[in-house]
Amino acid sequence: MGNFLAGKVVAVTGAGRGIGRAVALAAAAEGARVVVNDHGVSVEGASPTSEVAEAVVKEIGAAGGEAVAVADDISTMAGGQRVVDEALSRYGHLDGVLCVTGILRERMLFNMTEEEWDPVLATHLKGTFTVFRAASAVMRAQRSGTLIGFARELGDVVRAAVATGAASDPVVRDRLVAQWAELRAMRWNALRTLGAAADPGAPSVAKLLWGRWHQRLGELAMQVRGAAGAVGPTDWSPEAPYELDPFQHLFLFSRADTVYGGSDQIQRTIIAERVLGLPKEPRGPKG
Missing domain, CATH: 3.40.50.720 (NAD(P)-binding Rossmann-like Domain)
Structure with a gap:
């Protein structure tokens, strides 16, 4: 214990x-x-x-x-x-x-x-x-x-990679394994955020790592989809001009993850100043 x-x-x-x-x-x-x-x-x-x-x-x-x-x-x-x-x-x-x-x-x-x-x-x-x-x-x-x-998005990407044959590509296989290993580490760190009084950097670490990880997952989803990822699941029409499949949604919305809960730079600043004790960055003159 x-x-x-x-x-x-x-x-x-x-x-x-x-x-x-x-x-x-x-x-x-x-x-x-x-x-x-x-x-x-x-x-x-x-x-x-x-x-x-x-x-x-x-x-x-x-x-x-x-x-x-x-x-x-x-x-x-x-x-x-x-x-x-x-x-x-x-x-x-x-x-x-x-x-x-x-x-x-x-x-x-x-x-x-x-x-x-x-x-x-x-x-x-x-x-x-x-x-x-x-x-x-x-x-x-x-x-x-x-x-x-x-979230269970990684499992969806893994199943799609197997179904489409993309998993036979050594690069895709390596990226899937890396995403899985990083997710395991982040899930462990998620527990650390509950004990934040003893580990003040845990929340910022979680936000910093998640944003980048999710963006890489979105990119991997598009790699697995291949050429099919460039078109929507249905033909364009005035009634439904922006139909997207789940992996396209994942890719586009993951682009905003670096500003989820504060930008990457904010989280780096918190870790630098509050956890590592580094001096504050000098700020330029106002105006």
Whole structure:
């Protein structure tokens, strides 16, 4: 057991399996008390059971940690509120929320039904909103706290590389491996932001590394798409002049990541002055 999250209370959604479970176990191993949320459904979003979250709580307890299970469905406002309320009632405060919940529909845009699409949107998008909304009100009153979301875009790029044959290109393979390794490191650093009092540079490191990493992922997505990435998924028309496929969206929106949460230069300045203790850069005369 470590201690850089000692005294912290962390809620993790989707914590019953996969990445969410790994995050919950890592947070507990570093001394945090963890609210383990998982509705207990299958990857497809069916057959909910509370045993999934409870199993992780038992695993944390067996390792000497402390945790509580919440099996509510966070795609509802009541479910998101329950995660936060359980943290407050059990531990008295909430220092961090990590939203990792997700379900999968093995479909393409042209063959996905509305009934298959709606639960994905409710789980991934609304599920993040419900918990973050409830937690942000508490953290605003506390004047402290951290909200962390997880994306699965790299997995989409990997699957596309395999499907299109781009993964056979040694350069693409090397870039995919590098993106994966860097993402693993950033996910570990994401936990460090929860213990920011002991590690003041963690939030700036996260923002600095994420922006550049996401831009490289957008470029890699276009490399995987090849020539097809230069055209939209449908023919141009006055009614839909700017249709984009998911990888084109990823590439274009990743261009703005260096100004997410403050520009790269701001984050470098914070690290230089507040963490490394370097002297402030001289500023030119006003006017």
